[in-house]
Amino acid sequence: MSRYVISLGGNALGKDPGEQRELLKTVAYAILPLIEEGHSIVIVHGNGPQVGMINLAFNESDSTPDMPFAECGAMSQGYIGYHIQNAIMNILKKSSMHRNVTSVVTQVLVDPADPAFRHPTKPIGSFYNEAEAKKMAKEQGYDMIEDAGRGYRRVIASPKPIDILEKNSILALLEENHIVIAAGGGGIPVIQDERGYHGVDAVIDKDHASAKMAEIIGADELVILTAVDHVYLDFNTENQKKLKRVTVGELKTLLEHFKPGSMLPKIEACMAFTEATGRPSVISSLERAEDAFKRKSGTIIVSS
Amino acid sequence: MSRYVISLGGNALGKDPGEQRELLKTVAYAILPLIEEGHSIVIVHGNGPQVGMINLAFNESDSTPDMPFAECGAMSQGYIGYHIQNAIMNILKKSSMHRNVTSVVTQVLVDPADPAFRHPTKPIGSFYNEAEAKKMAKEQGYDMIEDAGRGYRRVIASPKPIDILEKNSILALLEENHIVIAAGGGGIPVIQDERGYHGVDAVIDKDHASAKMAEIIGADELVILTAVDHVYLDFNTENQKKLKRVTVGELKTLLEHFKPGSMLPKIEACMAFTEATGRPSVISSLERAEDAFKRKSGTIIVSS
Numbered sequence: 001m002s003r004y005v006i007s008l009g010g011n012a013l014g015k016d017p018g019e020q021r022e023l024l025k026t027v028a029y030a031i032l033p034l035i036e037e038g039h040s041i042v043i044v045h046g047n048g049p050q051v052g053m054i055n056l057a058f059n060e061s062d063s064t065p066d067m068p069f070a071e072c073g074a075m076s077q078g079y080i081g082y083h084i085q086n087a088i089m090n091i092l093k094k095s096s097m098h099r100n101v102t103s104v105v106t107q108v109l110v111d112p113a114d115p116a117f118r119h120p121t122k123p124i125g126s127f128y129n130e131a132e133a134k135k136m137a138k139e140q141g142y143d144m145i146e147d148a149g150r151g152y153r154r155v156i157a158s159p160k161p162i163d164i165l166e167k168n169s170i171l172a173l174l175e176e177n178h179i180v181i182a183a184g185g186g187g188i189p190v191i192q193d194e195r196g197y198h199g200v201d202a203v204i205d206k207d208h209a210s211a212k213m214a215e216i217i218g219a220d221e222l223v224i225l226t227a228v229d230h231v232y233l234d235f236n237t238e239n240q241k242k243l244k245r246v247t248v249g250e251l252k253t254l255l256e257h258f259k260p261g262s263m264l265p266k267i268e269a270c271m272a273f274t275e276a277t278g279r280p281s282v283i284s285s286l287e288r289a290e291d292a293f294k295r296k297s298g299t300i301i302v303s304s
Numbered sequence: 305m306s307r308y309v310i311s312l313g314g315n316a317l318g319k320d321p322g323e324q325r326e327l328l329k330t331v332a333y334a335i336l337p338l339i340e341e342g343h344s345i346v347i348v349h350g351n352g353p354q355v356g357m358i359n360l361a362f363n364e365s366d367s368t369p370d371m372p373f374a375e376c377g378a379m380s381q382g383y384i385g386y387h388i389q390n391a392i393m394n395i396l397k398k399s400s401m402h403r404n405v406t407s408v409v410t411q412v413l414v415d416p417a418d419p420a421f422r423h424p425t426k427p428i429g430s431f432y433n434e435a436e437a438k439k440m441a442k443e444q445g446y447d448m449i450e451d452a453g454r455g456y457r458r459v460i461a462s463p464k465p466i467d468i469l470e471k472n473s474i475l476a477l478l479e480e481n482h483i484v485i486a487a488g489g490g491g492i493p494v495i496q497d498e499r500g501y502h503g504v505d506a507v508i509d510k511d512h513a514s515a516k517m518a519e520i521i522g523a524d525e526l527v528i529l530t531a532v533d534h535v536y537l538d539f540n541t542e543n544q545k546k547l548k549r550v551t552v553g554e555l556k557t558l559l560e561h562f563k564p565g566s567m568l569p570k571i572e573a574c575m576a577f578t579e580a581t582g583r584p585s586v587i588s589s590l591e592r593a594e595d596a597f598k599r600k601s602g603t604i605i606v607s608s
Contacts, residue, residue, distance in 0.1 A: 015369070016369035016370075017369065017371060017375050053368050056365060056367055057361040057362045057364075057365040057368040057371075060361075060364065060366060060367060060368070061361040061362075061364035061365050062364060064357050064360055064361040065357075066320075067321060067361075070386075071321045071383055071387075074382040074386035074387075075358070075380075075382045075383045076379075076382065077409075078379045078380070078381040078383065078385070079382065081378070082374075082411070082492055082503075083378075085409065085411075085470075086494070086501060086502070086503070089501060090499070090500030090502075093500050094500065100473055100476075102473035103408070104406055104407070104408065104409075105381075105382055105385045105406075105408075105409070107389075107390065165393065166389075169404055169477065169482060172404075172479075172480040172482065173477070175476075176472075176476040190390070195394070196393065196394030196395075196397050196398065197390060197393060197394060198390070199386075
């Protein structure tokens with residue numbers, strides 16, 4: 001039996017609750033072979049569009065209070081966690097199998113001195129015109145940037161995860177053979193000071209959170225499921241080259257090939273896990289998940 | 305060591321995230337004596353105003369999809385669970401104690417044949433005028449009622465909880481001495497059919513869910529913390545009489561004294577737990593919680 005951390009990209013989730021429920025049936029089906037073999041499984045899901053939707057609903061509504069980003073993230077964990085656990089429960093029932101599935105509300109510790117807080121780069125929420133943006137920057141202290149000619153948006157920090165506050169909860173559930181859904185959306189970002197832990201306006205990259213999770217809980221393998229079946233060099237050109245098996249050392253020389261905010265964080269997350277533990281990481285697509293779990297498909301990242 | 309289920313009323317939570325964080329410091333402080341003594345604790349919180357707020361935000365926002373009530377409930381579990389676990393973690397840290405705290409996203413099974421579905425009674429969300437209400441009833445199939453002269457509101461069913469799908473998750477965490485937050489807002493209501501479990505538009509009373517929780521996990525005591533320190537007969541009249549210790553049999557003869565939607569469901573929940581298990585229930589206020597845990601304050605409901 002092996003222990004897997006599966007990182008589930010935003011493409012596996014939905015624009016609205018109906019679509020999300022449908023898409024997650026496919027996800028549940030994709031991980032069924034792993035469940036059948038009795039492996040230990042933690043699922044870390046993204047939440048980009050969903051947390052944006054929640055934040056937007058509170059922004060646009062006249063009768064509700066402003067909802068800080070940490071709280072919106074917590075809501076997205078409840079919302080997406082419910083759909084994932086429900087989908088897995090239902091496919092297990094259909095297959096006459098039983099395994100417990102638990103979603104854990106998860107806080108992830110970040111460092112207030114993380115350089116990301118000085119240079120916020122993650123655009124979130126609605127678009128505004130220049131005057132609105134200036135007003136928000138002045139009155140609310142938001143960092144606003146001009147986003148690709150489409151208007152102004154708020155940007156928040158994307159700091160690195162340094163610890164998972166609910167790690168013992170996750171470990172206790174894995175010990176009892178539960179499938180665990182945790183650190184959704186990268187986790188609720190909290191910093192620690194003399195008053196304790198408290199939420200901050202930030203978004204933790206969910207692939208980095210998956211890598212930290214895999215390291216902390218002693219996973220045998222980190223599997224990142226995304227929209228493409230392999231990592232490619234010169235992706236979407238006639239020279240594109242599929243990477244099948246690659247070492248951390250080789251990847252270090254190739255980093256400039258990968259897009260920030262897209263393939264790069266996934267590769268960095270795999271490198272971090274594999275370098276720290278000597279254990280492999282895999283990047284593949286949801287459609288090829290079964291083969292990826294067996295290392296018959298996907299890009300496999302090894303230590304040497 | 306005893307096992308407690310603590311049901312936390314809406315008055316212990318907040319209208320907005322800032323207020324809620326503050327109020328929950330008081331809740332964490334109130335249960336600290338129980339934690340210090342090493343008892344086993346499950347917290348079930350209400351979510352009336354919070355789930356209403358989330359539903360309203362999605363209703364009022366132009367750019368976001370409609371959010372069904374089950375999904376809004378799941379969001380409220382993430383939102384409130386995060387604040388409760390954070391508040392408890394911080395007070396433990398301040399007291400130099402360590403205990404793990406875990407919020408579990410919880411689905412609660414209800415019966416599609418529950419009479420509540422034929423007679424929905426729980427008003428939710430915004431007020432509408434008569435024409436709007438008729439349109440919603442016709443186009444969306446909603447049940448709409450006239451609410452005390454203030455306009456029309458949607459009503460949904462409040463069915464009885466019959467099982468807690470994540471009970472094994474809660475038990476596994478209690479086994480490891482975690483403080484568990486579960487079935488928030490009464491749980492995400494799901495029914496079971498040939499396709500599996502799926503969410504329904506309903507709200508489960510959180511006190512009834514607490515009683516079911518206490519029964520299923522083998523609690524020694526159910527403690528309902530609300531806005532008043534005792535149950536009273538002829539409440540708020542000059543003849544009001546405090547109930548200190550009362551049997552289930554006595555309560556059966558007194559039910560007409562208590563307001564539906566207020567004290568009545570709390571009393572029914574205590575009667576259900578105490579009748580099913582022979583173990584006591586207590587109704588008291590957050591301010592008197594410490595004494596209530598020691599049965600020195602509050603209304604104690606016993607089997608005979």
